[in-house]
Amino acid sequence: xxxxxxxxxxxxRRKPKRSxxxxxxxxxxxxxxxxxxxxxxxxxxxxxxxxxxxxxxxGGLELGxxxxxxxxxxxxxxxxxxxxxxxxLIFFVAVSAxxxxxxxxxxxxxxxxxxxxxxxxxxxxxPVVIAPAIMSPVHRRVFATQGPINWLLEHSGLDFLAxxxxxxxxxxxxxxxxxxxxxxIGFAFILFFASxxxxxxxxxxxxxxxxxxNLRILRSLVxxxxxxxxxxxxxLNVITSLxxxxxxxxxxxxxxxxxxxxxxxxxxxxxVALTNLGYASxxxxxxxxxxxxxxxxxxxxxxxx
Amino acid sequence: xxxxxxxxxxxxAVAGLLALGLVGCGDKGAxxxxxxxxxxxxxxxxxxxxDVTVGEAYVAAFEAANPDIxxxxxxxxxxxxxxxxxxxxxxxxxxxxxxxxAGGNVAGIQLWTDYxxxxxxxxxxxxxxxxxxxxxxxxxxxxxxxxxxxxxALPLGGVGAQMFWYNKTMLDDLxxxxxxxxxxxxxxxxxISDAGHTCMAMGAGGDMTFGTELLRTTTSSVDTxxxxxxxxxxxxxxxxxxxxxxxxLRSMIEDGIIQSDAIxxxxxxxxxxxxxxxxxxxxxxxxxxxxxxxxxxxxxAAKAAGISDPDPFVMMPMMTPNLGGEKPGMVAEVEWxxxxxxxxxxxxxxxxxxxxxxxxxxxxxxxxKHLDIGLxxxxxMGPNWDEIDLVDPDVQxxxxxxxxxxxxxxxxxxxxxxxxxxxxxxxxxxxxxLATKNTPxxxxxxxxxxxxPRP
Numbered sequence: 161x162x163x164x165x166x167x168x169x170x171x172x173r174r175k176p177k178r179s180x181x182x183x184x185x186x187x188x189x190x191x192x193x194x195x196x197x198x199x200x201x202x203x204x205x206x207x208x209x210x211x212x213x214x215x216x217x218x219g220g221l222e223l224g225x226x227x228x229x230x231x232x233x234x235x236x237x238x239x240x241x242x243x244x245x246x247x248x249l250i251f252f253v254a255v256s257a258x259x260x261x262x263x264x265x266x267x268x269x270x271x272x273x274x275x276x277x278x279x280x281x282x283x284x285x286x287p288v289v290i291a292p293a294i295m296s297p298v299h300r301r302v303f304a305t306q307g308p309i310n311w312l313l314e315h316s317g318l319d320f321l322a323x324x325x326x327x328x329x330x331x332x333x334x335x336x337x338x339x340x341x342x343x344x345i346g347f348a349f350i351l352f353f354a355s356x357x358x359x360x361x362x363x364x365x366x367x368x369x370x371x372x373x374n375l376r377i378l379r380s381l382v383x384x385x386x387x388x389x390x391x392x393x394x395x396l397n398v399i400t401s402l403x404x405x406x407x408x409x410x411x412x413x414x415x416x417x418x419x420x421x422x423x424x425x426x427x428x429x430x431x432v433a434l435t436n437l438g439y440a441s442x443x444x445x446x447x448x449x450x451x452x453x454x455x456x457x458x459x460x461x462x463x464x465x
Numbered sequence: 466x467x468x469x470x471x472x473x474x475x476x477x478a479v480a481g482l483l484a485l486g487l488v489g490c491g492d493k494g495a496x497x498x499x500x501x502x503x504x505x506x507x508x509x510x511x512x513x514x515x516d517v518t519v520g521e522a523y524v525a526a527f528e529a530a531n532p533d534i535x536x537x538x539x540x541x542x543x544x545x546x547x548x549x550x551x552x553x554x555x556x557x558x559x560x561x562x563x564x565x566x567a568g569g570n571v572a573g574i575q576l577w578t579d580y581x582x583x584x585x586x587x588x589x590x591x592x593x594x595x596x597x598x599x600x601x602x603x604x605x606x607x608x609x610x611x612x613x614x615x616x617x618a619l620p621l622g623g624v625g626a627q628m629f630w631y632n633k634t635m636l637d638d639l640x641x642x643x644x645x646x647x648x649x650x651x652x653x654x655x656x657i658s659d660a661g662h663t664c665m666a667m668g669a670g671g672d673m674t675f676g677t678e679l680l681r682t683t684t685s686s687v688d689t690x691x692x693x694x695x696x697x698x699x700x701x702x703x704x705x706x707x708x709x710x711x712x713x714l715r716s717m718i719e720d721g722i723i724q725s726d727a728i729x730x731x732x733x734x735x736x737x738x739x740x741x742x743x744x745x746x747x748x749x750x751x752x753x754x755x756x757x758x759x760x761x762x763x764x765x766a767a768k769a770a771g772i773s774d775p776d777p778f779v780m781m782p783m784m785t786p787n788l789g790g791e792k793p794g795m796v797a798e799v800e801w802x803x804x805x806x807x808x809x810x811x812x813x814x815x816x817x818x819x820x821x822x823x824x825x826x827x828x829x830x831x832x833x834k835h836l837d838i839g840l841x842x843x844x845x846m847g848p849n850w851d852e853i854d855l856v857d858p859d860v861q862x863x864x865x866x867x868x869x870x871x872x873x874x875x876x877x878x879x880x881x882x883x884x885x886x887x888x889x890x891x892x893x894x895x896x897x898x899l900a901t902k903n904t905p906x907x908x909x910x911x912x913x914x915x916x917x918p919r920p
Contacts, residue, residue: 219551220579300735305726326670327729329900413671416728416896432548433570433672434885 206448212441219435231442241443243418244426245450251337251422252401256394258341263348263393264386267356268378270349281353285346292343296410299339300326303411329419332412336420339407344400348393355389356382391462395455402451423447505535506814511553511560512538513546513571514753514801515837518765526831527821534814536562543571543733544672554580554806561809562818565618566801567607568880568919569674570888574617575919578610581617582807587816588619591824599824601844601873604799607881618802619823622832623840625797625872626751626879627682627785633860634778635662635746646787647713651720657746658721666745667723668732669895674880674888675732676895679749682785683717684710685793689877696882698918707912708905711898713789718899728899738770743778751879752872753800755782755839758861760854779857782868796879797872800838839869882919890915 213231216224235241266284270277287295301307303325310322325331359382367377383390405424408414414425423443431440512520520538527536539560541549547570553559554577566572588596597605604620631643639660644650654664669676681692687709694700695707717723730736740748741757748754757763758780767775785793803819805812822828823842832838833848841847847869855861890912897908 219576221555222579304729305724324726324729327726327900332729412729415670415893416900417893419900429672429889432544433889435547435551435576 217438267352288346292406332420508561510562618804620842622838624800663745665747666736666739668730668736683713686788702913711905742770886917
């Protein structure tokens with residue numbers, strides 16, 4: 161670029177700029193409903209929770225005494241809070257591991273020439289669209305002492321494994337994890353299936369010519385290619401794990417003896433059964449901070465890589 | 466039209482629509498009621514009991530006697546009632562009539578202290594200066610908030626508990642009689658299990674307090690009266706009586722009286738369905754269960770439990786056997802009462818609804834007819850057994866009368882002194898007793914630390 165050309169370029173750059181005033185009203189009109197909904201409902205609720213969290217509020221007409229950060233101190237020194245976080249971590253690791261592994265496997269299998277592929281896709285994806293409230297009574301029946309899981313174990317020579325799955329502190333969390341895995345594999349599958357469709361077939365073909373096995377292709381080509389999807393799933397799983405409520409509440413109520421308690425069920429118990437709304441609000445704010453913090457940290461980490 | 470003018474018009478239009486929407490959400494008065502339906506005043510009644518069909522029968526009877534008032538009944542599951550009602554009462558959209566009970570975490574009086582409308586003048590107007598004496602002993606006091614002396618609700622009737630129900634048809638087939646003590650019960654359960662039935666349907670899972678009631682029963686069979694002393698804070702939970710109560714509860718699973726997965730089962734609907742389907746010999750329920758002694762109500766309940774063509778069985782009450790040294794007898798208190806929302810735009814109609822059921826013979830007869838509540842609020846009344854279609858009246862009526870007499874005589878309350886914190890601590894204690902190997906001393910120490918006495 162010569163010195164003579166420079167002013168012309170600058171003029172050209174200014175040309176596409178339109179008056180800000182001309183855009184502003186129409187833009188506001190389009191975003192106003194969503195803006196009112198978000199600010200008026202969601203952010204107001206978050207702000208109101210923050211206010212409640214520094215009060216001793218039992219749900220009456222009066223807000224109660226301001227207690228500063230006492231509710232937060234109580235939460236951070238309460239073993240139930242850390243127990244719920246520990247369950248969240250176990251849940252996240254177990255669900256993510258199985259969901260991502262099985263999602264990749266199913267997606268890879270259905271990218272190969274499989275008969276009745278559409279039927280398999282529907283079968284794998286169906287649990288995603290069924291509401292937990294509908295399936296939970298069925299799962300409670302499936303995992304009951306006299307239920308089909310124990311029946312299968314007893315009739316296949318594995319009767320020593322049959323047990324009251326929902327009635328033991330050692331198994332209740334794993335029932336919740338198992339049900340969540342069942343309901344979420346289809347989601348991972350559909351994302352990986354779409355992601356694998358973006359891989360250039362010539363790369364796979366080249367690997368085959370070089371003598372790579374299916375497993376090697378999956379491990380060295382496919383998995384790295386869908387890394388973005390994997391990270392997105394991990395972030396979604398972190399958020400899902402932190403705000404988990406439906407399955408533990410519907411299956412075990414967080415019990416027995418808090419063995420399948422999560423932050424969601426803990427907050428619900430404090431807010432509803434114990435009407436300890438100030439403390440429950442402090443827990444909710446901690447949950448919000450944890451969810452945002454973890455998601456941001458994972459995004460930054462992924463970007464660094 | 467210039468683009469920015471169009472934008473401004475669009476903005477104004479959207480803002481206008483939003484404003485209209487917000488106006489639509491505005492104050493309509495409590496429960497959105499206050500409007501007239503064909504010239505009638507409409508009032509809304511929210512409750513956790515009775516079931517919808519019985520509630521509608523109550524409403525039909527009231528509307529027949531009070532044609533100028535239309536009532537809409539909304540029924541909630543026990544666990545949903547308080548979470549739904551609390552914000553409704555805070556808003557201007559709450560019901561005109563709601564239900565309050567003496568204690569506990571479903572509708573206990575202590576949950577609603579900010580929302581009382583004093584019903585003393587209405588009761589006095591209906592029954593005269595000596596109105597308190599016309600109710601069953603204790604009921605008015607149990608619905609009066611002690612700190613202010615406000616009568617929060619008018620009692621519909623009473624409830625008795627710490628008892629069991631049994632399937633007499635099944636026991637007769639097996640040649641068994643209700644047990645007198647623990648050892649006899651264990652022996653019976655072997656016979657019942659060998660015949661392919663469940664001995665006692667029990668659901669101690671979830672956050673309902675039915676498991677707690679069984680723990681109370683076992684503890685009270687060691688020392689009757691200890692439980693209420695502990696609830697009030699007059700006795701410690703770290704007490705040998707409570708330890709033994711926990712041990713007996715545990716042994717009931719080990720000895721086959723209750724099923725091993727009781728902690729994974731909920732009393733409603735699962736244990737209830739097992740009993741109503743005729744698959745279990747015993748269940749722990751209170752006087753409210755009398756309604757299923759009737760043929761039609763039992764058929765409906767059995768169908769709901771999955772039995773396509775049910776054959777009603779003879780359902781009988783059983784007082785608690787000697788489980789730990791004593792037969793503890795029943796506990797009883799006011800079941801629940803009708804409260805009036807102070808924000809109601811129809812206080813007069815709401816008070817009429819509350820007083821008609823609780824202070825008139827006509828209203829009380831409607832309540833007693835359905836057996837959902839068998840203990841009347843008004844002294845001197847009782848169910849008209851000739852009107853009720855029981856499966857075997859010759860056997861059932863005398864037993865039901867004895868049960869109601871026992872409930873009316875007891876002075877031990879059920880949930881009056883149960884705070885939410887203690888209720889939650891006891892629910893967890895039952896779970897620990899049945900799902901862990903923690904010692905009774907460890908379990909009791911946690912209850913003692915978490916409980917909040919309610920004197």
